[in-house]
Amino acid sequence: MHFSDIANIFQGITSLVHSSWPMIAARLGLIVLGGVLVYYGRKGVLEPLLMIPMGLGMAMVNAGVLFLDPTTAAVVAKSTGGAVLADGTAQGTIMLAPFVERTDDLMYILQIDFLQPIYTFAFSNGLIACLVFMGIGVLLDVGFLLARPFQSMFLALCAELGTVATFPIAVALGLNFNEAASIAMVGGADGPMVLFTSLKLAKHLFVPITVVAYLYLGLTYGGYPYLIRFLVPAKLRAIRPVAHPVVKISAGEKLAFAFVAGSVLCLLFPSAAPLLLSLFVGVAVREAGLQYFTNMIENTILYGATFFLGLLLGVLCEASTIFNPKVLLLLVLGIISLLLSGVGGIIGGYILDVISGRKFNPVFGIAAVSCVPSTAKVAQKEVSAVAPDVIILPEALGANISGVITTAILTGIYVSLVPLMK
Amino acid sequence: MKLPFQPLLPWLPGPALALAGVMGVRWLAPLFAGRTQAIFLVVGYLLVPVGLAWFASRLGRRATQRAAAAAKPPA
Numbered sequence: 150m151h152f153s154d155i156a157n158i159f160q161g162i163t164s165l166v167h168s169s170w171p172m173i174a175a176r177l178g179l180i181v182l183g184g185v186l187v188y189y190g191r192k193g194v195l196e197p198l199l200m201i202p203m204g205l206g207m208a209m210v211n212a213g214v215l216f217l218d219p220t221t222a223a224v225v226a227k228s229t230g231g232a233v234l235a236d237g238t239a240q241g242t243i244m245l246a247p248f249v250e251r252t253d254d255l256m257y258i259l260q261i262d263f264l265q266p267i268y269t270f271a272f273s274n275g276l277i278a279c280l281v282f283m284g285i286g287v288l289l290d291v292g293f294l295l296a297r298p299f300q301s302m303f304l305a306l307c308a309e310l311g312t313v314a315t316f317p318i319a320v321a322l323g324l325n326f327n328e329a330a331s332i333a334m335v336g337g338a339d340g341p342m343v344l345f346t347s348l349k350l351a352k353h354l355f356v357p358i359t360v361v362a363y364l365y366l367g368l369t370y371g372g373y374p375y376l377i378r379f380l381v382p383a384k385l386r387a388i389r390p391v392a393h394p395v396v397k398i399s400a401g402e403k404l405a406f407a408f409v410a411g412s413v414l415c416l417l418f419p420s421a422a423p424l425l426l427s428l429f430v431g432v433a434v435r436e437a438g439l440q441y442f443t444n445m446i447e448n449t450i451l452y453g454a455t456f457f458l459g460l461l462l463g464v465l466c467e468a469s470t471i472f473n474p475k476v477l478l479l480l481v482l483g484i485i486s487l488l489l490s491g492v493g494g495i496i497g498g499y500i501l502d503v504i505s506g507r508k509f510n511p512v513f514g515i516a517a518v519s520c521v522p523s524t525a526k527v528a529q530k531e532v533s534a535v536a537p538d539v540i541i542l543p544e545a546l547g548a549n550i551s552g553v554i555t556t557a558i559l560t561g562i563y564v565s566l567v568p569l570m571k
Numbered sequence: 572m573k574l575p576f577q578p579l580l581p582w583l584p585g586p587a588l589a590l591a592g593v594m595g596v597r598w599l600a601p602l603f604a605g606r607t608q609a610i611f612l613v614v615g616y617l618l619v620p621v622g623l624a625w626f627a628s629r630l631g632r633r634a635t636q637r638a639a640a641a642a643k644p645p646a
Binding site (some may be wrong): 294295296297298299301302305306394396397398399402403405406409410413414416417554555558562566 | 585586589590592593596597612616619620621622623624625626627628630631633634635637638
């Protein structure tokens with residue numbers, strides 16, 4: 150047996166040593182990062198439902214690089230413009246080829262790569278984002294929003310500061326309008342909407358943008374408490390909200406709101422209509438008492454979509470896919486956007502505090518960042534730390550749900566208007 | 572005279588305001604250019620959440636009235 154035969158058996162290692170130094174470092178770095186995501190997912194620091202499949206996918210796709218046979222290598226190279234080696238082979242994986250788009254090539258790759266059918270038929274067309282949104286709709290109780298709509302909506306608009314302000318910052322830093330709008334959406338703190346916007350506006354960057362978004366969303370639970378402590382003194386964090394009588398909103402009223410809000414928003418943003426329909430059909434199914442549908446969406450669809458979303462995001466983090474000079478810029482802009490949204494929400498909280506004569510807890514503002522229900526829970530946790538008997542969660546959830554609606558509005562604005570900008 | 576659609580009237584201002592926002596964005600704004608167009612767009616986009624919040628507050632008020640009526644002891 151010749152040495153080259155042994156090298157051919159262990160292609161993962163052979164492909165690694167045959168790569169350039171930056172690519173070796175990127176592959177090993179992403180394997181380690183995958184391990185870190187699994188570790189912190191298991192510890193509960195990051196969202197385990199998403200991070201464990203994502204970390205495992207990220208590690209294994211970078212370990213599982215091999216030499217594709219000449220036919221497959223030619224198909225992939227034609228679509229990606231990548232290089233083919235002298236013997237006709239090329240480095241790649243048999244998990245997913247995200248940049249193959251021509252129908253003939255796609256039909257070939259669909260029979261080779263095991264995750265390609267899910268990617269092509271559920272991910273790259275935004276279906277998976279809509280399915281996750283349907284699940285979020287089923288989990289949302291719009292009654293919290295209906296109890297105090299103006300307050301919730303005002304806070305939610307303030308908490309879009311990052312989504313709005315990051316757009317000109319990103320343009321000033323050299324991104325085009327489509328790329329800038331996609332990364333600005335990270336400030337909306339809503340993964341499916343970032344995925345949807347980047348798929349519509351900047352398909353070439355949707356992998357790094359979505360990965361950056363989900364990584365940062367996982368960090369909101371750990372990072373926002375520091376922002377609250379930095380911006381809101383303990384005395385103000387302990388403000389007890391004015392007690393309002395508990396109002397029971399009937400299912401019919403919630404259903405009416407879902408119908409009117411969904412229809413008006415679709416009229417305004419037809420390009421975001423699939424996402425809006427998914428959200429409000431979830432709300433409608435819940436409020437109409439369709440228990441079989443509720444169970445199916447809440448258990449099967451939401452968890453199934455989240456699992457494949459995490460796995461696909463991990464697998465898409467193959468070094469050659471994610472190796473883009475803009476990634477560092479996206480990392481910086483993503484954190485700016487999320488930070489500004491948090492600051493905007495708290496500014497909104499301060500404005501209401503002043504208007505109400507110092508009776509409004511500014512921490513409510515952070516809950517208007519639409520990462521349901523993480524930011525509402527963070528707000529309650531921070532208030533409980535200084536005033537254990539103060540309960541703000543129900544009202545915070547109202548602001549949280551308004552945040553989902555305002556982020557959907559911002560998605561619609563960007564998806565509709567940015568393509569018109571020259 | 573009581574019109575047949577009278578019970579619907581109190582519910583209409585919110586959705587009507589939101590629809591006015593939609594019309595402002597989709598039909599009126601394209602008729603103008605530059606700063607006027609930007610004003611129509613901003614006002615239109617803001618009217619939609621305000622209209623929805625108005626409709627939501629009407630629903631909330633209805634729930635409050637119902638709760639108050641239920642809590643009132645029978646005469």
